[in-house]
Amino acid sequence: MAYPSVDQLQKLLAKEVFHYAKDTKKAAGRALGTFVEIITFYYLKFWGFERYIAIERPLPEYANDDLTHNVEYSLHPAYDKKMVEFKDDDLPLTAKKIAGHKELTPIGIPGDSIKKSKVLLSKDLTLRNSCTICDLRDLFLNAYLDNFSQGIARCAISFLHRKPFAIFECKRVGVEEGVKKGPQTIEKAKQGAYVARTVSSLQKMRYADGRLGGLIEKKDGTFCLQEYYSLLAKVIASNDPELLADFILTIGVVSNHGNWFTSENHNKELKVLAQSYDWLLFLTDEGIAQFIDDLLLHPKKEFSPVRNALLASYTGKKVVNKFTKVKIALSADAELQSYFSVNAQAIEGWFIVIAPAQKNLAMLRSELKTLKSKDWPRIHS
């Protein structure tokens, strides 16, 4: 790695980018959290799941609608899809404008269900990833920009069910000056663990002998109970609405930061997360450092739009941030897609699978593909 640690990289960012902030290290740490989110999003996009993704959508706890949690990325069953096109004269592409497209008028979208402040592509070519157009009872419509060339914006509209089949949460916690082990880590771990353990119908329980068990209540009040990962595999492979209807695969992505030890030598906080999410991925120091060096600190010429989007977003003045998981400069989006496509093999190595044991990223991708391909209208009926 070109840098001794991510902590050193954070200090470099603090000096070079966040010099205006009252607490430069804190601002740089906050931005590193954003980078972890962006890396996760573009990897999912590279995997082909973009048209199923919602961002920061409130998700109720299982059988407890009173409490909702905004989850970073949720992957939803797609009931339908439409393709629409707009000319560059039509910019900005607001939710209202998209909902009024002739391809969508037969649906009869009620005016009051259309999102007021959502813009898929603004006049200054800022893209909104996963732009929600409207909520229609159990479904919501999300727009995704496929490409924008020769004056034509081609957009995909996904009809997504409100109940996701998978969620992703990203966490980063830094290391304090002069301290090797961060006390605050347990707080972040608890926060993530709580959400991971409360949203799915597949619940975790502990046997007296220490084994992890899983249980799902059936309609008749009886329980399907067995060793957790066996039941998880059974649910993913099944087509049984009783098992699948409220099941959510939970995935956590945590970045290394020097005080969670190594991926092999887990400390308490990492163990809490590993036993709370179905999958826990560890984004390595080397990975995040490579991303920052390649795209933000010393980018090749073709990646300069990414660096420019970052620098224009963090100036100390009030500007629209064009380098987040939601809003990103269109030129930076294109280069990020290209970077993730060209470097796919290396990027796969940035992630270490902490849990489940003996599994790899290809298996996670396969599980997600299996889930997205289910006959969801029948399962939800």
Next chain:
DNA sequence: TGAGGTGACTTAACGGCCTC
């Protein structure tokens, strides 16, 4: 009338301080 800017507000994530 609709696009775009602004400010109030909520939610979340960060590092660091404080207590035990």
Next chain:
DNA sequence: GAGGCCGTTAAGTCACCTCA
């Protein structure tokens, strides 16, 4: 050292206003 709490920073939503 462990863990609770806090101030700062930032993202996102929404209502409201201005202006073409």
